[in-house]
Amino acid sequence: MNGFAAFLKKEMREIRHTWRLWVVPGILVFVGLTTPILTAATPALLRATAKSTPGVVIKFPPAIARDSYLQFVGNLEQMVLIALVITGAALIAGERRSGTIALVLTKPVSRTGFVIAKGLSELALLATATVLGTAICIVGTVAIFDSSLIGTAVAGVVLWFVFAAMMIALMLLLSAAFNGQAPAAGVGIGVYIGFSVLSGFPLIRDHSPTGLLTASSRLLKHESAALAWPLATTIVLGAVFLAGAVWRFRSREL
Amino acid sequence: MTAEPAVAISGLTKAYGANLALDRVDLAVPEGSVFGFLGPNGAGKTTTLRILAGLAHPTAGRAKILGHDVVTATNEVRALIGYLPDVPGFYKWMTASEFLTFAGSLFAIDGAVLKERVAVLLELAGLGDVTTRIGGYSRGMKQRLGVAQALINAPRLLLLDEPTSALDPIGRKEVLDMIASLAGRTTVFFSTHILSDVERVCDTVAILNRGRVVRQAGIDELRAGHEGGHRVIVAVDDPRALQEAVMSATWATLVEPLADGSLRISVTDLAAAQRAIPAAVAAAGLCLQRMEVDEVSLEEVFVDLVEGGGE
Numbered sequence: 001m002n003g004f005a006a007f008l009k010k011e012m013r014e015i016r017h018t019w020r021l022w023v024v025p026g027i028l029v030f031v032g033l034t035t036p037i038l039t040a041a042t043p044a045l046l047r048a049t050a051k052s053t054p055g056v057v058i059k060f061p062p063a064i065a066r067d068s069y070l071q072f073v074g075n076l077e078q079m080v081l082i083a084l085v086i087t088g089a090a091l092i093a094g095e096r097r098s099g100t101i102a103l104v105l106t107k108p109v110s111r112t113g114f115v116i117a118k119g120l121s122e123l124a125l126l127a128t129a130t131v132l133g134t135a136i137c138i139v140g141t142v143a144i145f146d147s148s149l150i151g152t153a154v155a156g157v158v159l160w161f162v163f164a165a166m167m168i169a170l171m172l173l174l175s176a177a178f179n180g181q182a183p184a185a186g187v188g189i190g191v192y193i194g195f196s197v198l199s200g201f202p203l204i205r206d207h208s209p210t211g212l213l214t215a216s217s218r219l220l221k222h223e224s225a226a227l228a229w230p231l232a233t234t235i236v237l238g239a240v241f242l243a244g245a246v247w248r249f250r251s252r253e254l
Numbered sequence: 255m256t257a258e259p260a261v262a263i264s265g266l267t268k269a270y271g272a273n274l275a276l277d278r279v280d281l282a283v284p285e286g287s288v289f290g291f292l293g294p295n296g297a298g299k300t301t302t303l304r305i306l307a308g309l310a311h312p313t314a315g316r317a318k319i320l321g322h323d324v325v326t327a328t329n330e331v332r333a334l335i336g337y338l339p340d341v342p343g344f345y346k347w348m349t350a351s352e353f354l355t356f357a358g359s360l361f362a363i364d365g366a367v368l369k370e371r372v373a374v375l376l377e378l379a380g381l382g383d384v385t386t387r388i389g390g391y392s393r394g395m396k397q398r399l400g401v402a403q404a405l406i407n408a409p410r411l412l413l414l415d416e417p418t419s420a421l422d423p424i425g426r427k428e429v430l431d432m433i434a435s436l437a438g439r440t441t442v443f444f445s446t447h448i449l450s451d452v453e454r455v456c457d458t459v460a461i462l463n464r465g466r467v468v469r470q471a472g473i474d475e476l477r478a479g480h481e482g483g484h485r486v487i488v489a490v491d492d493p494r495a496l497q498e499a500v501m502s503a504t505w506a507t508l509v510e511p512l513a514d515g516s517l518r519i520s521v522t523d524l525a526a527a528q529r530a531i532p533a534a535v536a537a538a539g540l541c542l543q544r545m546e547v548d549e550v551s552l553e554e555v556f557v558d559l560v561e562g563g564g565e
Contacts, residue, residue: 002329003360010345010356017347099343103403106307106337107360108329254309 004113007104011121023087024080024126028133031075036140039068065145066220069153072137073216076130076160084126084164085192088171089185091118092249093178101254111250115172119242122168130161149220156216162231163212166238167192172245176252209234258321260285260411260441261306265315268301268465275301277465278315283458285410286438290456291445294560298465299445300340303415306443307337319411333361336409340416342400346389350381350399353388354406361407375402378432380425393420401429412436414444418451430455449553459552461559468559477550484524489516489544490535499534503527518548 015021043060050058092115095101105111134157138150170191174184199210211230218225261283268276276298283289293299304310305317308324317324322331344353354375358368376382379398388396397420404412417433418426433442434455446452452459453473460470469476477484490496497509497517505527508520521527524547535542 003362006356006359006362009359014345014347098346099339099341100345101343102307102309102339103337103342103344103357103400104360105309106332106335107357107407108333108362109360110329253304253311 002113003107003109004117007109007114008117008120011117012124015121015125020087020125024083025129025132027080027083028076028129029136031072031079032133032136033140035072035075035137036068036144039063039071039141040144042067063145065141065148068137068141068145069149069156070217070220072134072153073156073160073220076157076164077213077217081164081167081192082189084167085171085188086185088122088168089175089178089181089188091122091172092175092245093181093184094175096179096254097181105254112246115176115242115246115249119168119172119245123165126164126168127161130157130164152219153216156219159212159215159219159227159231162234163209166209166234166241169238169241169245173241173248176245176249206230207233209237258285259283259318260287260320261289261443262318263302263306263315264317266302266305266312266317267314268298268305268310269313274465276305276312279462279465279467281460281467281470283441283443285441287458288433288437288442288456289444290452290459291443291462292447292449292452292459292556293445293462294447297462299462300415302462303337303339303413303443303445306413307335307339308332333407334410336404336407336412338400338404338412338414338417340419342396342403344388344391344396344399346387348388349386350376350379350384350388350391350395350402353399354403357403357406363407371406371408375405378402378405378428380428394422394425397421398425398429401432405432409440412440412442412444414442416446417444418446418448426451449551449556453552461556463560469555473552476555477552484521484527485548485550486519486521486524486527486531487512487516487544487546487548488519488531488535488542489514491541491543492538493517495538496535496540499538500531503530503534505530516544 040063043063046058046060050056095104105114134154138153142150171184171188174187175181178184178187195210195213198204198208199213205211205214206226207229209230211226212234215225215227215230259282261281263279263281266276266279267274279298279302291299291302301310305312306319306324308327311325319327320331320334348356351372354372355368358364358371363371373382379402381395381399381402384395388399391399397417401414401417404414418429421429430451433444436442437457456473458470458472459476461468488496493511493515497511500506500519501509505521505523506519507522510518512518519527519531531545532542
C-alpha cells in the first residue's frame, strides 16, 4: 500500500486552492504579457526623456524581436528564480510548521515519496507556467515585431528550465534541512547569488551549472555558449540535491 | 489477535541534548485493550507517542507496534495504525469531508467504502452539516476531526495524544464513548492528564513521571496495590472499642477515626475484612450502623506516585 499517488493528487489540488497558483505563474504570465510591450515602448520612452533635458541627444536603435526575448529571459534569470527560491522554501518547512506533516507521514506515505511528490508538483507548476508565459511572450513579440528567433528563444527557455529544476531540488533540500521557511529562503538566495557571481568567470561558467543561468541570453546574442558541461553538471547537481533532500528528510525528526 | 503486545517498549530513552525526555521506559500494551497513558505535563507522554508514530527517533532502546520496530516501520505497518497528535494540523483550504476523503485515499480506500466511512465519521465528529473550510474551525472542531481522521482506516492500533483536551463536556463524552466502544477490537493507546477520562474508559494504565514509568497496571490492580489500596468505612456506636478490636488483624494496615465518628480501615484483603469486621462488631457487642467500601481514587494514586516521586 502506498499513498504516493493520493498525496501527489493533493499537491496538485493544493496549487489551485492556495497562493502557489499566483506567485510563480503570476510572475511568468505578467512578464510574458508586458515584456514585448515594454520593449517596443522603451526607445520612445527614452527619446521622450532626452527631449525634456536640453542638450542631451540619445540615439536609440528601434527595438526588435531579439530585445523582447532578451528582456524575457533576463526576467527568468532573475525575478522568476528568486520567486522560485522563496516559494520553494515553504515546500516542506511549511507542512512542518502547520502540523499537517504529522498526519500525512503517519499514514502509508513514505518520506521519500513525500519529498518526490513535493518536487514533482512544483516542477509541474513551473513547467506549465513557463510554457504559458513563454507562449504569451512569443505571441506578443510576433504581433509587435516579427516571427524571428522563436526557436532560439524556446531553446534558451528550455536551458533555463533545466537550471530552474535544479534550483527546485536545492530548495527541497534546504526546506527539508531547516525548520523555518525564512532560513531556507535566505540560504537559497545566497546560493543563487553565488551562482550569478560565478557565471562572470568564463572558465567556471563553461564547466558548471552557472553556464545555464546565462546561456539563453548568450544564445539570443549569438555568442558562443558551451552547453555540454553546464547541462551535465546541472543534472548531476540536481540529482545530488534531490538525494540530499530525501536523505535529510528521512533522518530528521518531525 | 496475537499473543504479542500491540505496543512493546523496552528501555526506551530519548534525550534532547542534556535533557532526558524518556529514561529507560518499559511498557507492554495488550492487544485489544484501552490503555491510558497518564502523566503530568512534560512527563514524556507526547515524546513516547511521537516515537511510536515514527515522527521521532529513540536515542536508545526499542519500541515495537504490532510486532514491528517503529524505526523500520513500512507503509504496511502504518496502514494498521491511526494517529492523532496533541495539536492536529490540517490543510485549511479543505473541508472536513475533503480531508477525510484525502486521508482515506492515502490508505487506498476508495469508492463506496470511503464515501460511507467519511459520512459515518463526519457524523461521529459532529461535522456532518459543516461545509465551511477547516481554516475557520474552532480548536474543538479540529480535535474532533482529528479523531475522525485517525479512524478512517479502521486501525488495529489507535494512538491518541490528549484526544479530549480541547473538547467541551458533550464532545468529550462522545469521544470517550467512541473509545470505549472500540475495546476488544482495536487497541487504544491514549495519553491524557484527565484522570476521570482514564477511569471511565481504560482497563490498563501506566503513569509516567519525569520520563520514567512509575507504575503500569490494571486500574483495579493499581488501586488495590496502592498503599491502603482498599478502605472500609465502618460506623458503630463505640468506635474506640472497634478500633482496638481490629488493630491486631493481619488484613488491617491502618485504622483512622473520621470527623463524623466513623472509622476508616485500610485493608490488604478486602474480602477477609468484609467477613471479619461484622464478626468483630458482634463479638464486641457493638451496634453496626454503617459499613461501606471506600475505593482509593485514581487521583489519589496518581498524586501519590507523581508527587511522592514514586518509581
